[in-house]
Each structure stands twice: as structure tokens, then as C-alpha cells.
Amino acid sequence: MATSARVPPRLSSLPFRGSRAVAEGLLTWTKLRGPTWVRLLPDVYVHRGGHRADDHRMWCEAVALRLPPDAVLASRSAAYLFGADLLTRGDPVTVLLPTTARLRPHPRLSIVRSPAPARDRTRFAGLPVTTALRTAFDLGRLGPRVEALVAVDALLRRRVVELTALRAYAADRPGWPGSSLLREVLTLAEPLSESPMETRLRLLLLDAGLGPLTAQHEVRHGGRFVARVDLAWPTLRIAVEYDGDHHRERAQFRRDVARLNALRSAGWIVLRFTADDVLRRPEATVALVHQALAERRTTMPAR
Structure with missing residues (x-):
């Protein structure tokens, strides 16, 4: 019988925690070390048929399995999930991590430590992310200037955030790093820009x-x-x-x-x-x- 026929359906395409699959009797550690499975992160695996080395969504799914409480996907990774693709090939997954939380470093992971209150966190496409408003706020503060504007325009174009709401959100946070850049970006932002x-x-x-x-x-x-x-x-x-x-x-x-x-x-x-x-x-x-x-x-x- 082909190996693919023995793959549990729930493990056939999405990343999963190896320890949980073993605890539930779906796999053994010996099988996980075989050629059918690809190890993405510590204790996170994916079936070889679902493995795409440059699939950012796959990496977001994998990283989400390792996130500590109140940590979320953020910045360009969150924008990607909202439908605004600002990535270049091989970009790591960006995570917004509370100052007291810990997450093991990895080449496919970019960790940003910043306050992320509950109102700035949500779930989208089944994953924990910064809200669209917080995502636009963060990207608009991140230089260089042209890339900050490209990011804000892209999220406005997707209609996941409105310019008036973003301006109000930014006005309530004047002392954050990059605020002067964001103010300039918001004077230049154009929701009608198509690319x-x-x-x-x-x-x-x-x-x-x-x-x-x-x-x-x-x-x-x-x-x-x-x-x-x-x-x-x-x-x-x-x-x-x-x-x-x-x-x-x-x-x-x-x-x-x-x-x-x-x-x-x-x-x-x-x-x-x-x-x-x-x-x-x-x-x-x-x-x-x-x-x-x-x-x-x-x-x-x-x-």
C-alpha cells in the first residue's frame, strides 16, 4: 500500500504538533523521522505533499502552533493574511511578542517585542494576528518611506482598514517609534492606488x-x-x-x-x-x- 494511503486525513496538508499527533496515536516518533514528514520547527511537522518551502501561509500556520499566549502574527505576515502581499521570497514570519514571553529563535521567524493589548489582537483566516488597524499602524512606521507608503496603500486598497480610522488611531499614539514617518505617510496615502x-x-x-x-x-x-x-x-x-x-x-x-x-x-x-x-x-x-x-x-x- 502507498505511504500516502496511511496518512491520517487531518495531517495530510496542514502543519501540526508532532507531540500531539503521537499522544493521540496518529503517528509514532519513528514515523515522524521518516521521509513522509518534513520538520518545520521544533515539534512542528507537515506532510511532504503539503510542504512548499516558500509558502508563507504554511509558515504562518507552523509558527502559530508555537506561539505563547497573547503573541500574534504581525507586520507583513499579518498584511499577507489580510490579502496585501508585501513579501519577498523567503521572508520570515513576523511575530509580535509580549515583553515577558519567550519564543525560540529560528531563521524563518522575525520577533518584534511591543505592547499588544487585546484590542490590537484578533483572529483572521483561522490564525492569531494583529488587527488590520494595528497592522497598518506598524507598517506605516517602518521605513524606508516608500515601503511604508506602499504597505499602507495596499491595506487601504484591500478595504480592511479606513484612512480616517488609521489617522485617528495614530493620533492617539503620538510617541511611538516611527510616528513622524507615519504622519507623513498618512498625508500621502491613497486608497485608490491599485498596486x-x-x-x-x-x-x-x-x-x-x-x-x-x-x-x-x-x-x-x-x-x-x-x-x-x-x-x-x-x-x-x-x-x-x-x-x-x-x-x-x-x-x-x-x-x-x-x-x-x-x-x-x-x-x-x-x-x-x-x-x-x-x-x-x-x-x-x-x-x-x-x-x-x-x-x-x-x-x-x-x-
């Missing part, structure tokens, strides 16, 4: 003095909807868009061409940028936008 790279592009333009600009602006011409653009100067009819990898797909490319032609027919200039433009050629990107704005200001009649 981390769109946030980075918007901040690049704002820092270059090219604001104010409107996010997710609906373009209408002759009373009819034409398109919704990422960033815009509506009175100048200039749009700036971030093009991710999905724009390279053939069907998406055809839609993009038709959409761009419709915007041009409506009198709009559309500048499109990629990740390389934002991250590796920021000066050239700013220069192109600045040139388009200057040309339009000199050719369009004053209103």
Missing part, C-alpha cells in the same frame, strides 16, 4: 514636485466613458500609467491599443511606464512627465 508599483510611481512624481495628481481618474468624452487611468492631471488631459507584466499578454496588448487610441481621440496624452522606468530610470521618467506637463500648460487655453 505597489503604482504607489511608487505616484510618490516619485509627487517628490519631483509634479503634484497634485488624481488617482484612478475616469475619462469621459462627449458624455461617454472612455477609460479609467492610473494617475492624471484632468485639466491638462495628461495621464500616467504603470504597465505590469500582464500588459505583455497578446489579448491585453490588443485591449491596451484600443484603449490608448480612444484616449488619444479624446485629446489625452498618455505616458506609460514599467518597473524599470520607476526603479532604475526615475530621473528620465520624471523628465518625460515634466516635459508633457510643460507643453500642455503652454498650449492649452487658461480656464
Whole structure:
């Protein structure tokens, strides 16, 4: 009989405590040391079929089994569970740990010691996490500045937290580390921003003095909807868009061409940028936008 047929159903996919499985007669320590099971943390195992080395959710499940009372998953790990993926490959699971609690260090674990009262803790997706409000508060205080804004925008976009509530929450905690950064981030936050790279592009333009600009602006011409653009100067009819990898797909490319032609027919200039433009050629990107704005200001009649 195949080994998989002997796997207890409740242990077939999710991490579990080895000692509990042995105590309940589901496995033996000898079997746990065999090739069917992968040891993730001390006394935490997963079936080899459910093991994905870079699956952050799996690691969150594993770490949650080892958490002492009142400890919770936090920061980017909590944001990931809320649907805002801010992780890079191999990022450790972040845990908010009470000052008196103990947790054995591990390479896949990042421990932050900070007060976490009951009102800042909840359960989401079956796991103990900081509330969305506390998660946004923590990430907005964590530099660098652009990453703090990306994180706050992402959580606002998921609608798990509201900007007014976050501002009020921050105002009640003025002395916390990173509060000055958070205050700046909250003046720049945009709930309509649709992706981390769109946030980075918007901040690049704002820092270059090219604001104010409107996010997710609906373009209408002759009373009819034409398109919704990422960033815009509506009175100048200039749009700036971030093009991710999905724009390279053939069907998406055809839609993009038709959409761009419709915007041009409506009198709009559309500048499109990629990740390389934002991250590796920021000066050239700013220069192109600045040139388009200057040309339009000199050719369009004053209103």
C-alpha cells in the first residue's frame, strides 16, 4: 500500500504538533523521522505533499502552533493574511511578542517585542494576528518611506482598514517609534492606488514636485466613458500609467491599443511606464512627465 494511503486525513496538508499527533496515536516518533514528514520547527511537522518551502501561509500556520499566549502574527505576515502581499521570497514570519514571553529563535521567524493589548489582537483566516488597524499602524512606521507608503496603500486598497480610522488611531499614539514617518505617510496615502508599483510611481512624481495628481481618474468624452487611468492631471488631459507584466499578454496588448487610441481621440496624452522606468530610470521618467506637463500648460487655453 502507498505511504500516502496511511496518512491520517487531518495531517495530510496542514502543519501540526508532532507531540500531539503521537499522544493521540496518529503517528509514532519513528514515523515522524521518516521521509513522509518534513520538520518545520521544533515539534512542528507537515506532510511532504503539503510542504512548499516558500509558502508563507504554511509558515504562518507552523509558527502559530508555537506561539505563547497573547503573541500574534504581525507586520507583513499579518498584511499577507489580510490579502496585501508585501513579501519577498523567503521572508520570515513576523511575530509580535509580549515583553515577558519567550519564543525560540529560528531563521524563518522575525520577533518584534511591543505592547499588544487585546484590542490590537484578533483572529483572521483561522490564525492569531494583529488587527488590520494595528497592522497598518506598524507598517506605516517602518521605513524606508516608500515601503511604508506602499504597505499602507495596499491595506487601504484591500478595504480592511479606513484612512480616517488609521489617522485617528495614530493620533492617539503620538510617541511611538516611527510616528513622524507615519504622519507623513498618512498625508500621502491613497486608497485608490491599485498596486505597489503604482504607489511608487505616484510618490516619485509627487517628490519631483509634479503634484497634485488624481488617482484612478475616469475619462469621459462627449458624455461617454472612455477609460479609467492610473494617475492624471484632468485639466491638462495628461495621464500616467504603470504597465505590469500582464500588459505583455497578446489579448491585453490588443485591449491596451484600443484603449490608448480612444484616449488619444479624446485629446489625452498618455505616458506609460514599467518597473524599470520607476526603479532604475526615475530621473528620465520624471523628465518625460515634466516635459508633457510643460507643453500642455503652454498650449492649452487658461480656464
